[in-house]
Amino acid sequence: MSEKINTRHNILETAARLFFTKGYHATGLSQIIKESDCPKGSLYYYFPDGKEELALECINCTRELVIEKWSSKFAEFDEPSDAVQAFVLDMAEDAEKFDYKGYMPFSFWMAVETSSISEKLRSAGQAVFASWQAVISDRLIAAGMEKGKATEIGVVIISLLEGALILALTNRDKQPLLTAAKCLPYVINQCPSF
Template sequence: MTSKQNSREGILETASKLFFTQGYHATGLNQIIKESECPKGSLYYYFPAGKEELALQCIASVKEFVVQKWRNYFAANEGPAEAIQAFVLEIADEAEATNFEEFMPFSFWVSVETSSISDKLRAACQDALTQWQSVIAEHLAQSGIERGSAAETATVIVSLVEGALILAQTNKDKTPLLTASRYIPFIVHKCAQRTSE
């Protein structure tokens, strides 16, 4: 990897961390420059449109990272319910390991916070959440669940996980995530039941 790539990746990594821990509005470009230890010119070289462009790249990176993570869990587990449970339990353990200080639910830091100020950011968030739902729906359908029901269930699951993340972050307690994980098999089973009726 070249130093230019290192510099760009360093800026993205720092910006993502700050956006996730303190939100979009509270994160300034000067703080990103300082914490990434990159020259100010580098940030504007790679992201000439500034903070919004940088946030868009961060959202795209998170989207792809989470999509791949979902795919890995579906590949490593026997059924979709087990895969989704394992995904949620890993999030719970990671959140607890960082004392709930190194993450913020995606739906809060970007979707809610930025949707009213930038159509581009709102559209990028919409795309990320849609992609996550699509991966889940695809694997539910592969398990034999009717596609319409699979899509609805994927929406419920993403909503459940994001809501549990908000509660876990607020309470600094992983219990909401553990509770959500216990309900996953029930949700998937009811979805499969509807298909067979």
């Protein structure tokens, strides 16, 4: 049974890396099969609907991974602003550690690239951002922030992080993430309701 789990995981990991580094359109199933070193039948066994199903699974896995990281940071810190800042600083360290390649398989470009080709992929991308925003907003509400403001702050934080991530990857420099981390406590604690 563990061999099956490892094969499926290997296919997913390879697909996520290729989708991130080459893009959804430029990644073919034959390339995923070759680089994952898995039999062609295994890919179709685990993902009978092909590339779209594989992309959906990659998106969902990333959504869960990031939610787990957010939840862990919020559990580690009493103040939500401290947790958000620590989350972004960890992102900056991960970006540098992985040489700005493939450490976050879903982000702005995956959402933009896939949203126009498939309603399922667009919905999955929408769900990713909504769930990340909800984790942040829920923690802010638990800390005493009014729901409407917490929802707005969740949107701002995810937007700021995605922008900083794009700049960090484009420049191959963690400074945009460090700058975002420095500003986020102000966004959380001082931002007025809109």
